[in-house]
Amino acid sequence: MSVTAAKGFTAAGIVAGIKESGNPDLALVVNEGPRLAAAGVFTSNRVKAAPVRWSEQVLKGGQVSAVVLNSGGANACTGPLGFQDTHATAEKAAEVLGGNAGEIAVASTGLIGVRLPMDKLLPGIGKAAAELSAHGGEKAAIAIKTTDTVHKTAVAQGDGWTVGGMAKGAGMLAPGLATMLVVLTTDADVDAAGLDAALRSATRQTFDRVDSDGCMSTNDTVLLLASGASGTVPAADAFAEAVRTVCDDLARQLIGDAEGASKDIRIEVVGAATEDDAVEVGRSIARNNLLKCAIHGEDPNWGRVLSAIGTTSAAFDPDRLNVAINGVWVCKEGSVGEDRDLVDMRYREVRITADLSAGTESAVIWANDLTADYVHENSAYSS
Amino acid sequence: MSVTAAKGFTAAGIVAGIKESGNPDLALVVNEGPRLAAAGVFTSNRVKAAPVRWSEQVLKGGQVSAVVLNSGGANACTGPLGFQDTHATAEKAAEVLGGNAGEIAVASTGLIGVRLPMDKLLPGIGKAAAELSAHGGEKAAIAIKTTDTVHKTAVAQGDGWTVGGMAKGAGMLAPGLATMLVVLTTDADVDAAGLDAALRSATRQTFDRVDSDGCMSTNDTVLLLASGASGTVPAADAFAEAVRTVCDDLARQLIGDAEGASKDIRIEVVGAATEDDAVEVGRSIARNNLLKCAIHGEDPNWGRVLSAIGTTSAAFDPDRLNVAINGVWVCKEGSVGEDRDLVDMRYREVRITADLSAGTESAVIWANDLTADYVHENSAYSS
The missing domain is CATH 3.10.20.340 (ArgJ beta chain, C-terminal domain)
Structure with a gap:
């Protein structure tokens, strides 16, 4: 399930040593193609974390070959050096996986105002790449948890194609998206513009209508990647509905696991x-x-x-x-x-x-x- | 101190039996003149309690002879019958004190959505009138407490005149005023327009900049009454500064006693x-x-x-x-x-x-x- 429910994707989740707890803290999601189409929606907070600023640029090209996600540090409010850390992360992933750093999205979550331990993160990318698997979706979902008590995945089936996804988030959930990282994948054959339309429509009615504690994060990122591996071009309505269904499912899971909540x-x-x-x-x-x-x-x-x-x-x-x-x-x-x-x-x-x-x-x-x-x-x- | 620090005012605070606890719950503040000038600022919440809607009308005339305040019930969201209760309160006070119900302001605080026990409140007005005193300010301040742990009063001295006041509030403190009832009095000789200018300027920089919990009340009321009993017409600047000083002092006391706060x-x-x-x-x-x-x-x-x-x-x-x-x-x-x-x-x-x-x-x-x-x-x- 999760991000590897759709064909054409591999994923991994590993312990890079970013978290002091020793829990998994680095995830990799790779689009194996044939398509590399992608769309993204990001926090509307004007104070944006370095990975958000980086990934916004990447998404302008409409192509994403891989996503590197880490928990254990938000890389927000870390200045020019923090941005260099994100850049180095994408470069390292491009080196390990092949391809272009400008097509690698980065997402981070954790404490604001602290630099990431790059001496642990960068080797972790190689380790994760070695564990990439078409069954790695669960492990990736686990590796992006912070105070989440459970990992969150969802899937919707279309006629010959699939939309799957993973999310993390607990607290700081508010309009303009939550403190959440979400990666959705599909094997449907949809171009970047079609992905963007479906994703914006879905997030407007799902993640944007979740408000756990009124606080808006610096790091919210929702990505939708299409591999086209099913060889099927879906009807736009059916595809949008499938994306909305997965987003709605994940949004409800975020609310159900919000920090300290009892209702x-x-x-x-x-x-x-x-x-x-x-x-x-x-x-x-x-x-x-x-x-x-x-x-x-x-x-x-x-x-x-x-x-x-x-x-x-x-x-x-x-x-x-x-x-x-x-x-x-x-x-x-x-x-x-x-x-x-x-x-x-x-x-x-x-x-x-x-x-x-x-x-x-x-x-x-x-x-x-x-x-x-x-x-x-x-x-x-x-x- | 309190609302009887200035000459020309009497006040009382008594147990009317509105609160089940048996604590004081009804206050009366009477302007003995010679002037009856007044100004008021009210909640900007569009769901306004009956006493707010009543008192807004009263203040349009620029004259207030007395204020009836009760704790133990907000008389908010109580429909046309709740408004009739406020009207009956003003009529009863006019009957007991002499004068015109249209010059009697009413303020209530407590739980929303519950009718006031008028069989206790109306007799309480007679009881409070019998205890009116030029030293009654403290008792009045005590009678308007809800979850306040202390009563709140403040005073500022001008050159031959005085501004004093009392406040209650604890929680629901937010812009557009707090869950607060505030009555300020002065013996300075200032007309309604002058009072209004000084009060709006002061509240904008004091009560409106207190935000305990982001929640805006249905009942916030700040009144400023002038008796003119000092016979002194103050300089506008000095008067405005005195009003601001008293408002600032009371606003800080509200924050210092906010529900459950430790900082x-x-x-x-x-x-x-x-x-x-x-x-x-x-x-x-x-x-x-x-x-x-x-x-x-x-x-x-x-x-x-x-x-x-x-x-x-x-x-x-x-x-x-x-x-x-x-x-x-x-x-x-x-x-x-x-x-x-x-x-x-x-x-x-x-x-x-x-x-x-x-x-x-x-x-x-x-x-x-x-x-x-x-x-x-x-x-x-x-x-």
């Missing part, structure tokens, strides 16, 4: 005048710390939902807002609705529906609760 | 192209949950500061950003700076300086850390 919150905004309004309201609810605490406490505190809606510029009349929590309309027309004691919040998934009574558009945003475990994980992370 | 974080953004840029960057830093956790863990994690800056639209070059934590420039030119081990974070106050290297403007935003205690307080609040 996954599905926020559906309906009755919006525009989709943008629905997304803005959904994100405002998703980022409200007081509400996130209330959900953690299994308290159907709809007043905090209304407070969050009230901070947006979306079209609505406060006296026509309705809110349901797990199917119980606890707020009707901006005031007290059904009995809040009817809301059963024992399960991990909590569904909030906010009806703006202002139109017919809707959107779904996924978030997490705010917990003492989140505080603990993130107050001790770099020390 | 007060002073975020100073310098080198900004515009003051708006400085404020936008300051707020983005103030609201970054990952940074707030790091500060709680006494971890000078400047990478999270840069991540937060990167999400703004302010003018800056990522490679020219500098960040100091408690005076140590841990980030220079977007990369590693002085040794982070030099940063001493043992004390409650933590100072972050973010230099955008893009101009000469600056702003200070105050925030709190994110703690397990915050999660605990806000996950158990309404259950």
Whole structure:
């Protein structure tokens, strides 16, 4: 499964020694062709890690022969020397694998503001190359984990072709993508423009609507590589749907494994005048710390939902807002609705529906609760 | 001190029985004249509590003879009946005190979405009126507390006149004012327009730059009442400065008593192209949950500061950003700076300086850390 579910790809995940823990920390994904088409979506954070700046340049060419991914260090805020480290990584991979460094994408994840141990990373690329395999997808997915408790893979089958992928991410999940690295592969025969269209459409409705903790990373990278090895040119709609399915699956896995979370919150905004309004309201609810605490406490505190809606510029009349929590309309027309004691919040998934009574558009945003475990994980992370 | 520091005001704080705890929950502040000039600033949340909607109307007249404040219930999201409750509160106060209900402001704080127990609140107004005193300011400040651990008062002396005030607030502190009720009084002889100018200028630089948890309340109310009892017309500048001093003092007290906080974080953004840029960057830093956790863990994690800056639209070059934590420039030119081990974070106050290297403007935003205690307080609040 994972990035080797589609034909024409090999992958590996190994211990390069970047992490002090001795856990796997370097992954390689190689497109064996015949095609090398690729598209990418990156963080919208203006403070971008060196590998993001490098890979953005690589993707402009629309061709990627291999991706080098490391955990154990983000290589963000490391200045010109950090950028040189990324460049050296691509050069080393080109030397080992053959090919052109300008077609090798690099992705990093871990602590910001620390240089990578290049004396370990560079030899690791050779080691990984020696272990490349058409069954290496799982190992690659494992090697990109940071505080993830499980590795994340997904796959969708088309008519004679396949889309597969892997993701890491836990915390710093927010619009403009999460602290996440995602590599998707397909053996469908799709050119770079077709990959770009499918990927942008998919991420807009999946990864971009995941908001674990409101924080936007410096390193988010989502790549889609096509080998064309199936020899099949898919219908654009079917291909886009398969990419969206894999992205949606991975996005849900990210939320389900977010740092310290005890609840996954599905926020559906309906009755919006525009989709943008629905997304803005959904994100405002998703980022409200007081509400996130209330959900953690299994308290159907709809007043905090209304407070969050009230901070947006979306079209609505406060006296026509309705809110349901797990199917119980606890707020009707901006005031007290059904009995809040009817809301059963024992399960991990909590569904909030906010009806703006202002139109017919809707959107779904996924978030997490705010917990003492989140505080603990993130107050001790770099020390 | 408090609202009775200035001449021409009486106040009271009593137990009306609104709170189940039996703690004081009703305050009355009466302007005994000769003037009844007033100004007010309210939450910018579009979901406004009934007392906010009422008091906004009252303030349009520029005259306030009395303010009724209750804790134990926000009277927000309570529909038309909730508005009738606020109206009845003002009518009752007018009946007891004499005067016009249209000149009586009302402020409420507590849980959203619950009707107030009017059978307790209305008799409480009579009880409070019987206890009005020129020394009642402290008791009034105590009666408006919710999860505040201490009551908050401040005073500034002018040349022959005084500005005093009280505040409550703990949590839900964010731009557009905090979950706070603030009543300021002065015996200076200033008309409503003069009060309005001084109050808006002061709140813009004080309460509006406090951001404890990113959440904006439905009930925020800041009132400034002038009795003219000193017989002195102050210089506009001196008066504005006194109002700003009292607001600043109260705002700092709010941050110092925010729910569950263990650190007060002073975020100073310098080198900004515009003051708006400085404020936008300051707020983005103030609201970054990952940074707030790091500060709680006494971890000078400047990478999270840069991540937060990167999400703004302010003018800056990522490679020219500098960040100091408690005076140590841990980030220079977007990369590693002085040794982070030099940063001493043992004390409650933590100072972050973010230099955008893009101009000469600056702003200070105050925030709190994110703690397990915050999660605990806000996950158990309404259950």
